Amino acid sequence: MIRLAVKDLRLFFRDRRSMILTFAIPIVLMTIFAFAFGGVGKTRQSNKITLLVSDLDNTPLSKKAILQLDSLKSIQLQAVTLEEAEESIKKGNRSCVLVIHIGFSDSLIKGAELPLELRYDEARGIEVGLIQQSLVPTIAMLPFNLLNSKQMIGNRLARMAGINDPKAKEAIKTQSDHLYDAISDGILRSGKRDKVNIASNFMGGDIKMTKLVRSTNDNQLGLIQAVAGTAVMWLLFSVVGVGMSILDEKHEGTLTRLLYTPTNPVNILFSKMISANVISILQLLIMFLFASLAFGLEIYSNLGGMLINIIATAFACSSFGILLASLAKNRSQVQGLSILIILVMSAIGGSMIPLIFMPSFMQKIAVVSVNYWSIQGFYDIFWRNFSIFNPTFISRISVLILIGIILNILAVIMFKKNILKLT
């Protein structure tokens, strides 16, 4: 019995594919998820989300306010002009911008509503929601932290009561001193959350929310993520299967027989490419059609854009599958390699976890994966309502096609080197 078990273990440890599946893939995925959910490092802090801020007020108080917001643990501020910010959001690079409008200082001093606005991309609602939640308490505390609070409370009470008479104002001011003492006492005795609640109840802390990039359907964010993410990941697995038919043909002798015919050897590879593309396009179409019928995904508003993105995605993915088959010497090598590469690409490219949860360096790495460009393309079409002539959408399609061309060139080289070698 022990002898049999030892034999099984020996076979297991000699099988590279089993080793990759058992140890390498879980470790790689665990690492990616650890980075994604911010559990890495001694401080164990969550990843900071970058928030653009455009200071139109440009006063000492607005600058102090920015410093206060910058001290938040979950947010990293990046000062830009309003034009730059809007451009970045429209391209899908950032989710929102906090605009500090002219009159911020005056409003703060007068105890009026603060002219703060969050202009955002509706497609990134989850990220915007997180930012808004982080901002509100700090904004509510701004009057207490930046001003002579007694004066501010007096002004606020006067505004709340709608009183303009100087004598009445003076009376309120006297009373407000007592009120301030009471609020301060309450704040001092309260925990952090209650302190903010008291400040919020008294001061407000609302931010005007403005959709800069609109979606026609407010309930589709998660659906698009689920459909596009899953579709692209499984497409990669499917095309690897098509690519592997090259190795099957080599094994079964039909590849050699094809070489006996007057057919150009490279055409054999391109024929695989064509069939992989057709299958890929069909697979994506059926998946989106199913998502439309079963879950109500709105695909008909920009059918042209969807088709273009599907074709570009199919081309890039098919090229990846063909390259992988050209690189490997046998079927089991392809299977091991493909599982590793596809899962890693899908994890960093946004198929498994939305990119907003990733730290910024991983968001930068994401651009090396086909998944990233394809999923962003689907967001452009279904969420950002970009037309097929939108420069951002065109750039994503161009990248997918470029990836396909590069992978194809590599596949031809490797096909000649590995597959056609009969010796």
Next chain:
Amino acid sequence: MIEVKSLTKSYNGRKALKGINFTIQTGELYGLLGPNGAGKTTIISIMSSILDADSGEVTIGRYNLSTDAKSVKKVIGVVPQEIALYNELTAYENLLFWGGLYQVPGKELSNRANELLNLFGLEDRKNDKVGNYSGGMKRRINIAAALLHRPKVLFMDEPTVGIDPQSRNLIFEMIEKLHSQGMTIVYTTHYMEEAERFCNRIGIIDNGQIIAEGTLDELKSTISTKEIINITFSNINEEKANEIKSFWSDAKQSDTSILFKSSNVKFDLSKLVLKCNQIGLDITNVEIMKVNLETIFLNLTGKQLRD
């Protein structure tokens, strides 16, 4: 028609072909006979332009292989050693596919496919998937797939390996029919019966070299004797082997056996048995072999074809 000059090929430093020369006339059925690993498939691979020779020259018809491989591919048909068909396609679909690669026009291709299916006795099963065929039926379709474009030259690389007698006979009849129609055929095999049955000329190949070539009669005439006595011993050693070999004018050792040429087998066998007794060689087997390709090969190399 086919001219092969000074062909050499090495794999990882091992010489697979050591200067192969032969000429085949139009309409000839030429057999390349040799054991496994002798270099037969390497020659076919080079002649069909899927493998580059290290040196040498191949001319098929008026085309030189090194300068006009595409034209060569159009006039040749190749029956590979392994069954190279798509199991998920029917026999008819397979034939249409392979014929299509030679640009045979649609209607003509369809007629040709049906003609071949009829010829190979598979018309009734034409719409069955090849994966459901027996080994012999697959072999027949494997040959038919090389004939759709009516090649002038047919290379057949051991086309009867692992086949049932019925299919083998059908294939033999087909080869004879194609030959009678004037097709030039290069047939590799390690079965001497096949080479003897229908090859006009035979090249015997061993260890990357053609060691004898000619018609069957010409090859037989290289051995002056009528028979070969093959005696196997249980206790042969170098001393005893040298003693018995010095006793007989033309003897060759092959492992524990020694081959003795004989023109009068009854007389020679008694002499040999007596001598073996004197030397102390224990005989375990005696085989009297008529002169054929097998014995010619044995005589030339000291090995059997199936070694």
